[in-house]
Amino acid sequence: MLRGAKAFLLLMLTVPVAAQAKWLEASSQHFVIYADTTPKSLQQFSDQLERFHQAMALVLPAPRETPSPSNRVTIYQVKDEKAVRKLLKEGSRFTYAFYVPRAGGSLAIVPTVSTNTGQLDMPMIALLHEYAHHFLLSSSSHAWPRWLSEGSAEFFASARFASNGKVSVGMPAAHRAGELLYATDVTAEELLDPDRYKGEKRKSHDAYYGKSWLLYHYLTFSPERKDQFSQYIKLVWGGKSSAEAAKTAFGDLAQLERELERYLAKRFMTAFEFAPDRLKPGPIAIRELSAGEAAMMQVRIRSKRGVSREEATALLPNAQAIAAQFPTDAAVLAALAEAEYDAGHDDAAMRAADAAIAIDPAQVNAYVQKGYAMFRKAEDADDQVAAYRAARGPFLKLNALENDHPLPLVYFYMSFGREGRKPSDNAVQGLERAVELAPFDMGLRMMLVMQQIRDKRYAHAKVNLAPIAYNPHGGGGANMAQKLLDRLNSADLATLDPDKLMAELNAAEAKDSEDADGNGNGGDGADGEKPGSEE
DSSP states (O other), X not given: OOOHHHHHHHHHHHSOOOOOOEEEEEEOSSEEEEEEEOHHHHHHHHHHHHHHHHHHHHHSOOOSSOOOGGGSEEEEEOSOHHHHHHHHOSSOTTOOOEEEOOTTTOEEEEOOOOOOSBSOOHHHHHHHHHHHHHHHHHHOOSOOOHHHHHHHHHHHHSOEEOTTSOEEESOOOGGGHHHHHHSBOOOHHHHHOHHHHHHSOOOSOBSHHHHHHHHHHHHHHOTTTHHHXXXXXXXXXXXXXXXXXXHHHHOOHHHHHHHHHHHHTOSOOOOEEEOGGGOOOOOOEEEEOOHHHHHHHHHHHHHHHOOOHHHHHHHHHHHHHHHHHXXXXXXXXXXXXXXXXXXXXXXXXXXXXXXXXXXOTTOHHHHHXXXXXXXHHHTTOSSHHHHHHHHHHHHHHHXXXXXXXXXXXXXXXXXXXXXXXXXOHHHHHHHHHHHHHOTTOHHHHHHHHHHHHHTTOHHHHHXXXXXXXXXXXXXXXXXXXXXXXXXXXXXXXXXXXXXXXXXXXXXXXXXXXXXXXXXXXXXXXXXXXXXXXXX
């Protein structure tokens, strides 16, 4: 009889070993996913997301063009929901995933999700909800009333993936059942009239999301209301308020509310079902990360999420130690460049970026971080014109590497203002193109709005302000955009001073934040909004 170590070794040799999880990357047409998982699980996750995109595109107008590689949504899968909330830094204990829209770097943070077929788990539902927002912002420049934005996101997130590749969207939102049954009700009229909803004093969680899903679902599938729904959307996009459009299109809103109550009580509901042959997700490339990339992944996730200077300083020694262990890994050095830049070390960031590019000239993040560092250094240069022109260099090389990356266009435009010069027509056109490439980045869109106001292109400015003002995540950016939109609609535009106007709006927003928090420390998160907080 074998004993001790020999017996244990023989047992290990004879028992089947499950596939070990490792840090992997899945690259597809619309997503890049990083996860510490198995190839099979990651392949299924990526395939489901691509099929979900295709299903949405069959129901709604699709985004105008395929995103460039860096403009895809990057998904980082972390250990659990506690890790998600730690990275979010704010929001409720019910946050399952969150999304940060950013030109050239949109990301989502999710815990391990179940890719089994059938009923989705909450992390997957939250991710699909946020991607639905991303899809809608990418496919239309029109403003969506909040109920319509959230109702559509809930509609599409209520999905189901079959083992044969079939995808269903618009399923009953089972995850909102408790809310619809037990939370404070929100009527159809309150959804369709934001002022009426805000006027109601609510002391607890209400059924806004569930009722928005119900209204969107009913109007989508009701034979009697479907054409009215289309009319309502056209009226809103034509400039009517949601309340005005609703009364014109739907008539008696009390009657609509009664219909919703009966609809909710139905035993069966219609959904969109798409057979596998109607969905063409495209190829998915899976690769195992290098040992250095895997070691740097936790640093990378925190950096990409966004860190304060204090947080970056605490994170940097870890990045430096990993880079010292893997000095010839270009991705590791690019991540080090980002960590150095975040900590305020511009020269060190440039050295790390140069080292990464020398090893791999296609290392996109290295060009980005070097450009960031050079732009910041140029602020204190004796010859700022020369410094900013030099700072364009990394972005010009990035543009040659990836023609539709939005950041080279943005920083080319910004360099003019930093030099104290009026942007050229070419620079403004580049900014407009950047917004076309990244319509979901509200900060970038606001930059374009201010340029259009300076150029007295007020009609264009109003169009671009609307998606910011009605951003489903709200926040200070939305409040400021609404104030600016009101001013543009009421002020004497001939005497409008853009810089004075922005100073007034910033002061008003700061006062609103101070009044709300009582200590002056209110305002938005690092990315100009509070992403995912509603989940």
